[in-house]
Amino acid sequence: MRARLAGGRLVLNPAARVTVTGTGPAAVPTRASAHAYAVRRAQLHRRLVYAPAPVVPLHWLSLLPLALWRSLVQLVGKRPAAVLPEWAAAVAAAVHLPSVAKARARLRTSRRAGWASVEPLRVSGSELRRRLDDGHGSEQGAVSELRFFSGGGAWAVLAALVVGIASFVSLLAWPAIGGGGLLPLRTTVAALWRDAGWGQRGLGVDVIGPADPFAGVIAVLGTLWPAAPSYSLVLLWLLALPFAVLGGWFAATRVTDRSGLRILGGLLWALAPTFLTALTDGRPAAVIAHLLLPWLFHAASVAHRSWGAAGAASLLLVGVVACAPSLAPHWRCCGRSRSSSPSPIASGTAPCAWSGCRSPPPSSSRR
Secondary structure (H helix, E strand, O other), X not given: OHHHHOOOOOOOOOOOOOOOOOOOOOOOOOOHXXXXXXXXXXXXXXXXXXXXXXXXXXXXXXXXXXXXXXXXXXXXXOOHHHHHHHHHHHHXXXXXXXXXXXXXXXXXXXXXXXXXXXXXXXXXXXXXXXXXXXXXXXXXXXXXXXXXXXXXXHHXXXXXXXXXXXXXXXXXXXXXXXXXXXXXXOOOHHHHHHHOOEEEOOOOOOOEEEOOHHHHHHHHHHHOOOOOOOHHHHHHHHHHHHHHHHHHHHHHXXXXXXXXXXXXXXXXXXXXXXXXXXXXXXXXXXXXXXXXXXXXXXXXXXXXXXXXXXXXXXXXXXXXXXXXXXXXXXXXXOOOOOOOOOHHHHHHHHHHHHHHHHOOOHHHHOO
């Protein structure tokens, strides 16, 4: 690139041989952390050197915020060892301004051509993502092994299952569960889906309108046990702890490859005070939302690279917002065009919103 900017041209010789040595002042370190630091340090230095003069202060001010953002991305990408080199490279680039000034002076004196001369040599971001995308939500074809059984994840889920059954052992003899926010469901699956559609609501004598989105979640849950839909809530309470450990474990696979940290993440998610309180108080919406959130993170973290993950994240997002509408204003997706659309939430809440705009409150209709 320097040769192109200086007005020169590079000639390719097919018979040429390039020898690379692993030692010397220009050698790239082989240790993982040192290699990550050297590569990122070179990237930041080049950015400060090649950027236009008015933009250099903005690049310098964005070094630390960008390091914070990239650290989060490194954690989600299961590269925690690259976090410290990221910060070290950002700090080094921020304090070594004299070397940047010298490099910019050398580039200014030797430059003879504009950036248009090197534009054909550059790879666009979309082309780079297309080359690195293997169609399975991973980059460079590097699909890491889950090691669910060999890494101890299955044993953690099994232990949580034993604890869950021991905690709610009396539920094994109950055909339904009640108390708190729990009530027996309809006796048939068809009645559950009728309640999830359009019909008479329990807000007044003659109030007709769409159901709450959570009614759809209850209908799906009751369909899993069609013989006795109310028993599905009993099974949910018995399996809540192992499901929470399983979801937390899979969410941790997006952050780390270490089996111990994955198990720790699953146990911490299952032992969250809000989750345990929701179980003891009988709040099904909070319980279901807690069980869906780690799967939403698991799918949304790769939604920008996989259509399947984007679709799964959209469905999970609808379920989470139906259980906890307060999360709707704060939703974020990791993807771009594949998962950044609010259409899943809109499709689940539009009937209620439209009915609320068109119909007056029941109290005003009786005046």
